[in-house]
């Protein structure tokens with residue numbers, strides 16, 4: 001039994017080495033540092049997968065220095081389940097480490113039958129935050145996001161609700177996700193006026209989705225001083241070697257609504273095989289190359305990956321030890337890492 005926390009039995013003891021190797025990066029111009037690689041609970045943390053495996057992944061991530069766990073009110077299935085899974089791990093194992101953890105939640109999509117339980121309105125955002133805190137069993141989240149833009153709600157109302165979340169002490173920082181640069185710039189201005197600066201933006205970014213380089217979001221983040229935590233850096237697993245020959249049992253392309261077998265076509269396989277060869281020539285795997293590539297962008301604070309096993313976590317963190325990219329490597333990446341590869345038509 002822990003002396004410091006006598007009310008916890010069988011308390012989890014985190015590895016003493018957990019901050020020895022994973023670099024932390026400052027989030028924009030804020031005072032918050034995030035691990036270069038963070039863990040998201042979007043897929044495989046609902047009730048349809050083993051709690052023991054989920055718990056192992058979360059605890060192993062923490063042991064590796066991944067203190068930032070990303071979540072949202074809708075992650076499951078069913079909706080809310082991933083926050084309930086994390087709440088269970090927090091209660092049983094990680095509560096003594098709450099002060100080290102950087103937990104996030106998001107609201108924006110539909111989370112109930114009532115017309116006010118969706119979008120970026122004040123009622124939706126603040127109600128969702130309360131439900132997330134209930135499910136997580138915590139008093140606050142570190143980062144609270146508006147999950148996606150909502151053209152039907154005035155941006156002033158969304159910014160005001162995010163600012164209220166911080167003023168009430170239920171969130172330390174606020175972020176946005178999936179906002180185009182013009183809307184991101186507008187809400188950053190509104191939040192600044194509220195005295196609650198925009199901490200971070202969460203867009204999709206990978207070798208196969210160059211959106212933030214093409215639309216100017218990466219440049220805007222640096223100018224405005226907010227961080228970027230980029231999601232799906234492995235393109236949901238497409239930027240690994242797992243789909244080169246077949247679609248393995250248990251892989252996301254077999255069991256998720258968000259990655260369909262049709263996305264794995266001949267064009268995808270041709271480009272991915274060439275990138276896989278480049279990675280092996282460099283002495284790493286494609287997953288490692290893909291993570292290393294997003295992290296070389298100076299606007300990126302953290303690569304937000306998913307994992308369905310502790311082995312994937314161990315493997316992927318080796319990305320931080322990859323050799324520098326040479327000009328020849330980057331030429332191959334430009335030729336075969338084509339924007340839009342593997343994305344739904």
Ligand SMILES: NC(=O)c1ccc[n+]([C@@H]2O[C@H](COP(=O)([O-])OP(=O)(O)OC[C@H]3O[C@@H](n4cnc5c(N)ncnc54)[C@H](OP(=O)(O)O)[C@@H]3O)[C@@H](O)[C@H]2O)c1
Pocket residue numbers: 039040041042043044070071147177178202230231232233234235236237238240241242250251252253287304305306307308312313315316
């Ligand atoms: N803000 C938003 O709108 C939004 C949207 C999407 C995601 N996100 C956030 O971003 C997080 C990450 O998204 P993501 O899961 O799509 O990221 P990802 O890192 O691109 O994909 C992760 C998936 O790839 C597979 N994988 C990982 N490492 C592997 C390896 N070494 N070898 C083979 N396969 C490997 C695993 O899937 P399988 O083993 O199951 O095949 C894993 O779940 C989410 O959890 C969520 O927090 C946010």
